[in-house]
C-alpha cells in the first residue's frame with residue numbers, strides 16, 4: 001500500500017471522523033427508536049417492579065441460588081401474573097424496614113432502619129404469564145473477510161483469541177489480553193462480537209473501577225457497530241437493541257462520541273493494514 005502524503009492522511013482522518021460521527025448519530029437514533037417502542041416500554045414497566053438489591057442481599061441471593069436471574073417477592077410475582085411453584089423454598093434476604101417515632105420527652109421525631117428476614121423467589125421457581133422481553137436479534141450475514149481482518153487486529157495487539165461455544169447468553173468475553181468468541185453463529189455475528197470485545201480490551205481494562213458496566217457496554221457496542229459499518233456489515237438491528245437494554249440513549253452516546261470514534265478508528269486502521277507480513281516479502 002502506497003504511503004499517503006501527510007496532508008492526504010490528515011484529510012483521510014478527518015473524513016473518517018466525520019463518517020464515524022454520522023454513523024454514531026444514526027445508531028443513537030435507532031437506539032432511541034427501540035426505547036420508544038411499545039415492547040420496550042412493556043419490558044421497562046416490568047423491570048421497574050424488580051427491586052434493586054443491595055450488595056449484601058445480592059451475595060445472599062447468589063449463595064443460595066447461583067443460577068438466579070430475576071428475583072422478586074411472592075406478591076410481586078402475583079402482580080406479574082406468575083405463581084410460585086408448589087414446594088419451592090424461598091431465598092432468604094434482609095428487607096430494610098424504616099421506622100419513625102415521636103420522642104415523648106423531647107417532642108422530636110426519631111427515625112431509623114431495622115432489617116427483617118424475608119423470602120424471595122427466582123423466576124425459575126415461578127409459573128404463569130411470560131414476562132415481556134426485548135429481542136436482541138443475531139447478525140445473520142456472513143462476513144468472513146472482516147472476521148479474518150479482526151483476527152489479525154487481535155494478533156497485532158497480542159490478544160490471545162479462542163473460538164468456541166460459550167455457555168449462557170454471552171457471545172464473547174474480554175479477559176484482558178485474551179478474548180473468547182462463540183463460533184456457533186454466522187461469521188458476521190462473530191465479527192461483530194470480536195469488534196465489541198476488542199473495544200473492551202482497548203477501553204475498559206485500564207482504570208477499571210471508573211466505568212459502569214452500562215457505559216462499557218454502550219461504548220463497546222457502538223465501536224463494534226462503527227467498525228462493522230466501515231466494512232459494509234450493518235449490525236444496527238442487534239446493536240440498537242443491545243444498547244437500549246443497557247440503558248443507553250442518544251444523549252449518553254453523544255457524551256461518549258470521542259472515545260467511540262478514537263477506538264473505532266484505531267481498530268479500522270489496524271484492520272486495513274495489509275495482511276502479508278512486509279518483512280516476509282521484502
Ligand SMILES: [Zn+2]
Pocket residue numbers: 196200216217220
Ligand atoms: Zn460487552
